[in-house]
Amino acid sequence: MVAEIRVDEALVEEYQRNGAVLVKGVFDNKLVEKVRRGIDKNLKTPSKYGESLKARDGEGAYFDDYCNWQRIQEFREYVFESPAASLAAQFMRSKEVSFYHEHVLNKEPGTSKKTPWHHDQAYYPIDGHQVCSLWMPVDPIPKETCVKFVAGSHLWPKWFHPKKFASENNYPLRSDEVKDGGCSRTYHDVPDLEIESGKWPILQWECEPGDVIVFHMRSVHGAEGNRSSVNHRRVLSTRWLGDDAVLASRPWEVSPPITGGLQLGQRVVCDTFPLVYRRN
Numbered sequence: 001m002v003a004e005i006r007v008d009e010a011l012v013e014e015y016q017r018n019g020a021v022l023v024k025g026v027f028d029n030k031l032v033e034k035v036r037r038g039i040d041k042n043l044k045t046p047s048k049y050g051e052s053l054k055a056r057d058g059e060g061a062y063f064d065d066y067c068n069w070q071r072i073q074e075f076r077e078y079v080f081e082s083p084a085a086s087l088a089a090q091f092m093r094s095k096e097v098s099f100y101h102e103h104v105l106n107k108e109p110g111t112s113k114k115t116p117w118h119h120d121q122a123y124y125p126i127d128g129h130q131v132c133s134l135w136m137p138v139d140p141i142p143k144e145t146c147v148k149f150v151a152g153s154h155l156w157p158k159w160f161h162p163k164k165f166a167s168e169n170n171y172p173l174r175s176d177e178v179k180d181g182g183c184s185r186t187y188h189d190v191p192d193l194e195i196e197s198g199k200w201p202i203l204q205w206e207c208e209p210g211d212v213i214v215f216h217m218r219s220v221h222g223a224e225g226n227r228s229s230v231n232h233r234r235v236l237s238t239r240w241l242g243d244d245a246v247l248a249s250r251p252w253e254v255s256p257p258i259t260g261g262l263q264l265g266q267r268v269v270c271d272t273f274p275l276v277y278r279r280n
């Protein structure tokens with residue numbers, strides 16, 4: 001059973017306003033240790049989706065993989081027993097919460113490969129506003145290595161093309177979408193240069209194991225590599241969907257490439273995306 005946790009309403013307001021918020025010390029050491037074990041299993045046995053990226057030969061790798069919760073017990077316990085789903089419900093102001101997937105990210109010591117600026121929701125076949133991720137580090141993260149967010153960007157009217165992390169190129173359009181003239185929504189290039197020029201305020205924090213960053217799936221975010229010569233930067237980022245999340249179409253192959261057999265417009269709750277939490 002999901003553990004309940006009460007969140008300070010001021011933090012919920014901050015999330016709703018900024019699209020990202022740091023919540024200090026929500027997970028105990030036992031849970032952090034469990035998730036660390038799960039991540040280490042995942043690193044040793046990547047799935048077909050796993051990739052290890054390097055900006056240059058001979059340096060640390062940026063590993064990422066996802067959708068392993070069904071085979072990694074520690075992740076299942078985190079999803080179905082920890083306070084994560086209760087947290088997600090309160091931040092999204094949702095009555096129910098389903099689990100979309102988990103994402104493991106590890107930047108080895110001496111990794112210069114960055115996380116490009118992007119927002120997540122365009123990668124996913126999901127429309128709706130009650131959609132968030134919980135970014136949970138299991139290593140201490142100095143501020144300069146932490147994921148960073150463009151404050152308030154989750155409320156921008158624009159949607160952005162997803163980018164391949166490996167090449168940092170936009171996702172190619174599906175051939176049937178090119179033929180049909182694409183989907184009805186216009187997707188823009190992420191305004192990297194304007195973000196880097198300081199046009200908008202950036203949110204970034206120092207984090208400890210036990211902390212979590214809650215962010216909206218349309219919050220534009222990115223991160224530097226890991227300059228430490230000794231410390232890994234291991235993170236479990238879990239994706240959660242609330243009452244208004246429905247299956248949508250995208251003009252590229254969605255990532256992860258799964259839709260759980262749902263029809264467009266259907267609420268995203270099924271065996272593949274299980275309902276984890278319902279507020280009493």
Ligand SMILES: O=C(O)CCC(=O)C(=O)O
Nearest residue numbers: 105115120147223235237
């Ligand atoms: O940790 C990072 O560098 C990137 C995280 C990210 O993009 C995500 O969790 O959606």
